[in-house]
Amino acid sequence: MAIVDYYGRLVLVNRHQPRPAGVTVLPTIDVGVKNIQCYRCGQVTPKTVAALPNGEFYCPHCINLGRVSTLCKFYHVPEANQFTVTEPVLTWHGKLSPLQSQAAVTVASRMTAHRKQLLWAVTGAGKTEMIFPGIAQALARGERLAVASPRVDVCLELYPRLRAAFANTEMALLHGRAERPYHYAQLTVCTTHQLLRFYHAFDNLIIDEVDAFPYAANPLLFFASQQAVKESGGQLFLTATPGAHLLKAVRRHQLAVAYLPLRYHGHLLPSIHCHLVPRWRQQLLHHQLPSGLIRTMQVALRSGHRFLLFVPHVRDLAGIAQACCSYFPAHLFTTVHASDPQRLVKVQGMRDHQYQFLITTSILERGVTFPEIDVLVLGADDQVFSTAALVQIAGRAGRSASRPEGHVDFWISSYCRRVNQAVHQIAYMNTKGRRCQGAVPAV
Known part of the structure; x- marks a missing residue:
């Protein structure tokens, strides 16, 4: 390795490996009376868990990056910032609001x-x-x-x-x-x-x-x-x-x-609307969906608005898809989840307007943008959905300047803290957004 490859790094090597000139040697593990502490990840482990043969120890917490043990050492060189700056540094020509x-x-x-x-x-x-x-x-x-x-x-x-x-x-x-x-x-x-x-x-x-x-x-x-x-x-x-x-x-x-608190187009976040459906899982056993959810989906499809329907678990997808086949036989949709081998193809198909809606787990809660969509969540009160996840899911709607309002509807068995916090967090940012709207013209 060149000396620059050690700058600001912890390079794990065998403890018997010769030290290159200019390189500092740092320890890997602090061995205490009952515990060891890894100098790479900082985690403390009981010696009984971290023990290797012959009185050696390792860290089980960051082992996916290479096993840190008392059989190893770190090579390090303090960061020297040896960079040549070439103008212009910023080659982006966009404009901020x-x-x-x-x-x-x-x-x-x-x-x-x-x-x-x-x-x-x-x-x-x-x-x-x-x-x-x-x-x-x-x-x-x-x-x-x-x-x-x-x-x-x-x-x-x-x-x-x-x-x-x-x-x-x-x-x-x-x-x-x-x-x-x-x-x-x-x-x-x-x-x-x-x-x-x-x-x-x-x-x-x-x-x-x-x-x-x-x-x-x-x-x-x-x-x-x-x-x-x-x-x-x-x-x-x-x-x-x-x-x-x-x-x-x-x-x-x-x-x-x-x-x-405002998106680039100057509009507020779509608010979350909650609907109580205490027995939706029992309905699903009979291949039925809550009537309010069906009506919302019908209105969206008649209006030409595509949507994402989020569900809590992979095991929910098949039953909900089967119900949708009977309710909406003429409409194109599919299911998607993290382990789906066709995941990327299906997401791209939604981008390419091949589907009118996707039934998905929380895998699509962030990192994807589909213009002009609505967001529906069945079982939003399930423990799998954190407050952050619910806010991110709601944030899939209203991202396009051509339809910034969007619709966000949650169907829940009962009100819970996570759902309430998501509703309040969006309301809090919209309060701040209203104060700013006079300064930012809507697109």
């Missing part, structure tokens, strides 16, 4: 000061474009940056957009299925798991979809995001649905926050 520009200026200023901050932007607000000015200024200063996301598909969607926006900057894409090996780059796009390989590398770290699984409430990945940043570095969290941890940090003034 007034509200987007205002948020972008705030974000860029805080990135310059290396602060910890949250950009709370509603779904469909164009938050990726809003971070372009801040990234451009940081790259021009010669800083090293990373844009991380919990999900591979988000990284794959972000990478070409960032490549186009910063065409003159060396860039790397890192995830578990990446074909190209690691190389030193000024801007890195990666999954949050890949941050475990870095140590005080980045001057600014941006984490997109910070509320998404598996990052949310995962102490291992939170540790990784803290350790990957320089001690003087800044962090920017992007989300439409901040969790309790982030909101608590905002209230305690530990995290600066910028809001964008």
Whole structure:
């Protein structure tokens, strides 16, 4: 490996491997009386669980990135920021709305000061474009940056957009299925798991979809995001649905926050309408659906409005599809879920208007945009749907300027905290949005 490949990294090697010149050796595991602690992921494990033969130990928590053990060591070189900046740094020629520009200026200023901050932007607000000015200024200063996301598909969607926006900057894409090996780059796009390989590398770290699984409430990945940043570095969290941890940090003034409560077209988020259907699962046993759901689907189909029908579990798909075949025999639809081998084909078919609706699990809660659709959720009170998931699901509607209102309807067996919080979170952002509407003309 070249010396630059060790910059800001924890490179796992056998403890007997000779040390290259200029490389620092760091320990892998702290062995205590009863527990061991991994220096890569920070997790503590009882020695009885972590034991290897001959008094050696390993970390079971981050083993998917290569086994960290007392048989190994880390090679590391402090980040040197050896980059050549080529102008123009920003090669994106789009235009931000007034509200987007205002948020972008705030974000860029805080990135310059290396602060910890949250950009709370509603779904469909164009938050990726809003971070372009801040990234451009940081790259021009010669800083090293990373844009991380919990999900591979988000990284794959972000990478070409960032490549186009910063065409003159060396860039790397890192995830578990990446074909190209690691190389030193000024801007890195990666999954949050890949941050475990870095140590005080980045001057600014941006984490997109910070509320998404598996990052949310995962102490291992939170540790990784803290350790990957320089001690003087800044962090920017992007989300439409901040969790309790982030909101608590905002209230305690530990995290600066910028809001964008309106989408790019200047309209409010569609509100959630809830309908009580206590016996919908019993109805499904007889291949029937709630009458209110049927009427809503009929109205949408007559109006030419396509929609997504979300259901809690994969096992619900077949019964609901069978019922839909009898209710809507002349309409084209299909089911889709995470393990569906035709998942990508079906989603593309929806984009290409081959289907009038999709029946789906929460796999389509984020990362996909279908213009002018409505959103229906049957069993929205099921525990599988978190508050963040429900807000993201609702956010699939109204994303298009040609039909920004959309419709969002939840059918529930009973009211629950998660549903109520989703309703209130959208209402809260719409309250902020109404205050801003005078400043942003609707498209």
